[in-house]
Amino acid sequence: MEPKNVEKVTGAIADKYRLAILMQLAKQETMTSSDVQEMTGLSQPCVSHHVKQLTDSGLVDTQKEGRNVFLRLNKQALQQLCDFLKGLG
Amino acid sequence: MEPKNVEKVTGAIADKYRLAILMQLAKQETMTSSDVQEMTGLSQPCVSHHVKQLTDSGLVDTQKEGRNVFLRLNKQALQQLCDFLKGLG
């Protein structure tokens, strides 16, 4: 993984709410933006913004079905970050 | 590693200059703040600020010798972050 991408991915993780989303997706496989809204208590536009950061970073994939957007962890992206960190240590 | 700490550590990584410092420490074992200043071209106070973020996060240990501060990667902290990420994926 390129440093520029590491910067982006770690930046995506480095937020209370986004980390909570990632942790929930680790337990739960998928959730919708509405689920996130309920879980966090954030406004819908704010959730939309956080979800965008997660998808832009590659950590989360989305799949639109009807009105809903389903989020899913991208385990490969996580693995790639892990590999980069191992390369450092 | 606690989520709160993950947030802090990933936040410490998520910067161009701080990531460059970490990558250099992966190659070079130790460097001083002056070395960082030279490497990055940043002002001395700015370097001091970034180094503080890295040490506060636990990713970097410092050792003062005379006028110099020697930086060193904390591999255990890196490993702990890695373990957390593995737990997600």
Place this chain on the structure above:
DNA sequence: TCGAATCATTTAAAAGTTTGAATGTATTTG
């Protein structure tokens, strides 16, 4: 001891992030 070197802190400006209200689009339900 004097001057230079290394680093920390304070302060303030510039840049970036986070947030929600308002609004818009698309989809489902009655």
Place this chain on the structure above:
DNA sequence: CAAATACATTCAAACTTTTAAATGATTCGA
């Protein structure tokens, strides 16, 4: 079709981070 639901986008305010100038402390060398 009208109303409701799910989500995106635009905008502006609040907040945080990044940056360097100014200053101060400590250490080393001549």
